[in-house]
Amino acid sequence: MPELPEVETIRRDLARVLIGQKVVDFKADKPRLLRSPLKLYKIKLVGATILSVKRRAKLLLFELSSDYVLIIHLKMTGQLVWRSQVGKVRSGGHPIQGVDQVPNKFTYITLKLSSGGKLFFNDVRQFGYWQLIPKRDLLRQLQHYGPEPLARNFSLNEFSRRLGRHANTTIKSALLNQTVVAGLGNIYVDETLFAARVRPIRKVSSLKNKETMAIHQAIIKILKKAVAARGTSFNTYVDAKGRSGSYWRVRYVYGRPGQKCLKCGQVIKRTIIAGRGTHYCASCQK
Numbered sequence: 218m219p220e221l222p223e224v225e226t227i228r229r230d231l232a233r234v235l236i237g238q239k240v241v242d243f244k245a246d247k248p249r250l251l252r253s254p255l256k257l258y259k260i261k262l263v264g265a266t267i268l269s270v271k272r273r274a275k276l277l278l279f280e281l282s283s284d285y286v287l288i289i290h291l292k293m294t295g296q297l298v299w300r301s302q303v304g305k306v307r308s309g310g311h312p313i314q315g316v317d318q319v320p321n322k323f324t325y326i327t328l329k330l331s332s333g334g335k336l337f338f339n340d341v342r343q344f345g346y347w348q349l350i351p352k353r354d355l356l357r358q359l360q361h362y363g364p365e366p367l368a369r370n371f372s373l374n375e376f377s378r379r380l381g382r383h384a385n386t387t388i389k390s391a392l393l394n395q396t397v398v399a400g401l402g403n404i405y406v407d408e409t410l411f412a413a414r415v416r417p418i419r420k421v422s423s424l425k426n427k428e429t430m431a432i433h434q435a436i437i438k439i440l441k442k443a444v445a446a447r448g449t450s451f452n453t454y455v456d457a458k459g460r461s462g463s464y465w466r467v468r469y470v471y472g473r474p475g476q477k478c479l480k481c482g483q484v485i486k487r488t489i490i491a492g493r494g495t496h497y498c499a500s501c502q503k
């Protein structure tokens with residue numbers, strides 16, 4: 218699943234081509250990917266101008282001139298492909314092996330924009346969704362998400378307070394919980410805990426203050442680096458220009474089981490924590 222850096226990369230790429238455009242047509246072949254009634258898209262999305270493209274956690278938010286917000290979650294295999302009238306293509310999300318034209322058999326939603334370009338939503342496994350909500354309901358809709366880790370208000374105090382609600386779980390599980398901090402997934406949690414030198418199996422209650430501080434700092438450092446690298450590609454993601462993110466080349470533990478730790482030379486281990494494949498160095502992480 219794309220995590221914060223990947224969704225942020227897609228957001229930036231799509232913002233460049235979509236802001237200021239008017240939606241002139243909307244077509245959905247799989248109504249179950251829509252979390253709002255079909256007719257609402259015809260009324261509030263068609264005819265509206267896209268004012269901004271924002272992100273909260275792993276959600277893309279398209280602010281519309283109709284005072285509604287279109288929410289798109291790519292989930293496991295969603296992909297957004299923009300094709301301009303002259304055929305220039307930008308896509309972001311899950312690449313589909315062997316399928317490079319749009320629309321294709323996995324294209325379930327199509328938006329036509331005033332420039333003549335189209336935005337296609339492809340989703341092999343159909344876990345993604347589109348939702349349309351009034352702008353005034355947005356805060357309430359998003360209130361269960363924890364702080365944005367790259368926002369200024371992501372303080373150590375707030376992070377510790379939220380972690381404290383999960384004292385009896387593992388730190389791996391707590392960091393995957395979107396109410397503690399928004400936007401982290403399996404890859405960046407493993408990388409964060411390596412950078413903070415904390416083993417993923419550790420109980421939250423066992424963390425010393427300086428370890429909590431190191432994790433807080435590592436979250437920010439790792440995510441900034443990953444956004445700058447346009448995310449990580451691991452089967453399930455290409456950026457909105459169809460390119461792989463380069464973070465994959467600079468990762469330390471994720472997806473490297475059996476290989477040597479780049480810091481100490483010990484073999485990277487893999488185990489299952491919180492139901493997720495988890496990678497760590499037993500020598501660097503305590």
Ligand SMILES: [Zn+2]
Binds near residue numbers: 482483498502
């Ligand atoms: Zn090591």
